[in-house]
Amino acid sequence: MSVLNADIPFGGIPVGTTDGSPWQGSLRRCRHDAGANLFRGDKVVHAGTAVAGGFTVTVSNTANGITDGSIVGIMVAPVVNRASAVTEHPGYSPNSGTNDVLVVTAPNLLILTQEDNDGDPIEFDEVGQASIDVTTTTGSTVTGIAAWELDSSTATSSSTGPVRVYAIYDRPDNIQADDSGAPGGGGATADNRPKWLCTWLVADQYLLTGADL
Numbered sequence: 001m002s003v004l005n006a007d008i009p010f011g012g013i014p015v016g017t018t019d020g021s022p023w024q025g026s027l028r029r030c031r032h033d034a035g036a037n038l039f040r041g042d043k044v045v046h047a048g049t050a051v052a053g054g055f056t057v058t059v060s061n062t063a064n065g066i067t068d069g070s071i072v073g074i075m076v077a078p079v080v081n082r083a084s085a086v087t088e089h090p091g092y093s094p095n096s097g098t099n100d101v102l103v104v105t106a107p108n109l110l111i112l113t114q115e116d117n118d119g120d121p122i123e124f125d126e127v128g129q130a131s132i133d134v135t136t137t138t139g140s141t142v143t144g145i146a147a148w149e150l151d152s153s154t155a156t157s158s159s160t161g162p163v164r165v166y167a168i169y170d171r172p173d174n175i176q177a178d179d180s181g182a183p184g185g186g187g188a189t190a191d192n193r194p195k196w197l198c199t200w201l202v203a204d205q206y207l208l209t210g211a212d213l
Contacts, residue, residue, distance in 0.1 A: 005173070005175055005192045005193040005194050006193065007193050008114075009114060009135075009137060009146075009147040009148065009149045010041055010114070011039065011040070011041025011042055011074075011113065011139065011145065011146025012041050012043060012074050012111035012112065012113045012148075013041060013074075013111060013112045014106075014109055014111055015112045015197065016110045017106055017108045017110055018110060018166070018199060021106075021108075023106050023109055025106075026073075026104050026106035027102050028102070028104075029056060029079065029100050029102060030044070030057050030058065030059045030101055030103050031051045031056050031057070031058045031059070031097075031101075032058070032059060032075075032078075032095075032099050032101045033049070033060045033095075034096060034097030035061060036061040036095050036138075037092060037093065037138070037139065037141070038061050038078070038092060038095075038101055039092045039139025039140065039145055040075065040076060040078075040092060040145050041074060041075070041076075041145055041148075042061055042074070042075045042146040042148070043061075043071045043074060043134075043148070043162075044072060044073055044075055045059065045060060045062045045071055046058070046059060046070075047060040056100070059072065059075075059101070059103060071162050072105055073103040073104045073105040073106070073109070074103065074109070074111060075101045075102070075146075076102050077102045078092060078093040078100070078102075079100040079101060079102065084099055086141070089144075090140075090141070090142060092139065092141065108199065109199065110166060110197050110198070110199060111199075112198075113148075113149065113150055113163075113196060114149050114150065114195045115152040115193055115195075115196065116135055116150065116151060116193065117152050117192055117193050118151070118152055118153050120153040121152050121176070122150065122176075122194065122196065123176075124176070126165065127165050127166070127167060127168065128164070128166070129155045129156060129165060132150050132151060132154050132155050132156070132163045132198075133150075133151040133154040134148050134162065134163060135148050135149045135150075135151055136148065137149070149193070150163065161201075162200060162201055163198045163199070163200065163201065164198060164199050164201055166196070166197045166199050167196070168195075168196055168197070169194075169195040169196060169197055175194065
């Protein structure tokens with residue numbers, strides 16, 4: 001079994017923006033609602049409420065994005081709450097409805113994530129496709145890290161998923177699992193989970209198809 005691109009999901013990690021601006025300037029403190037645990041790297045949507053006199057918007061975990069509402073960002077850390085030990089270690093926000101989290105809300109955010117390679121891997125000619133679904137795997141209460149991945153078999157030019165593949169992540173050990181025999185292809189093997197740079201489909205892009213983006 002290959003050790004490259006091992007199946008170790010981590011959700012999404014902010015690594016930059018499409019225009020080169022620092023994503024760290026887009027951190028926003030939000031209240032986590034009582035829907036489901038939030039792990040570092042989880043995507044969030046607005047929950048439709050606010051606290052602290054309307055100054056702190058509430059966010060919730062989302063399974064996908066289109067059906068659950070427009071994804072507004074990535075949760076990168078819980079705000080430590082001494083009444084909730086897991087916010088400090090391993091570092092996630094339980095679904096108590098009383099914790100705050102830090103969310104990167106930049107609409108041009110680039111995130112690093114991996115595909116699930118379910119036998120139909122993302123190929124080079126699918127980079128820039130309008131949308132890809134994501135898996136709904138729950139994060140780990142042991143590590144505090146999210147566990148969703150790109151659903152590789154759903155790369156399409158239609159607007160049905162929340163994520164667009166921007167580029168393959170450029171590092172030597174990131175072997176692409178190309179089942180078309182393209183140069184550099186690692187083969188359509190389930191133990192090969194390439195990593196990609198992705199962007200969100202923001203609200204005004206939902207009606208566009210791949211050729212329009």
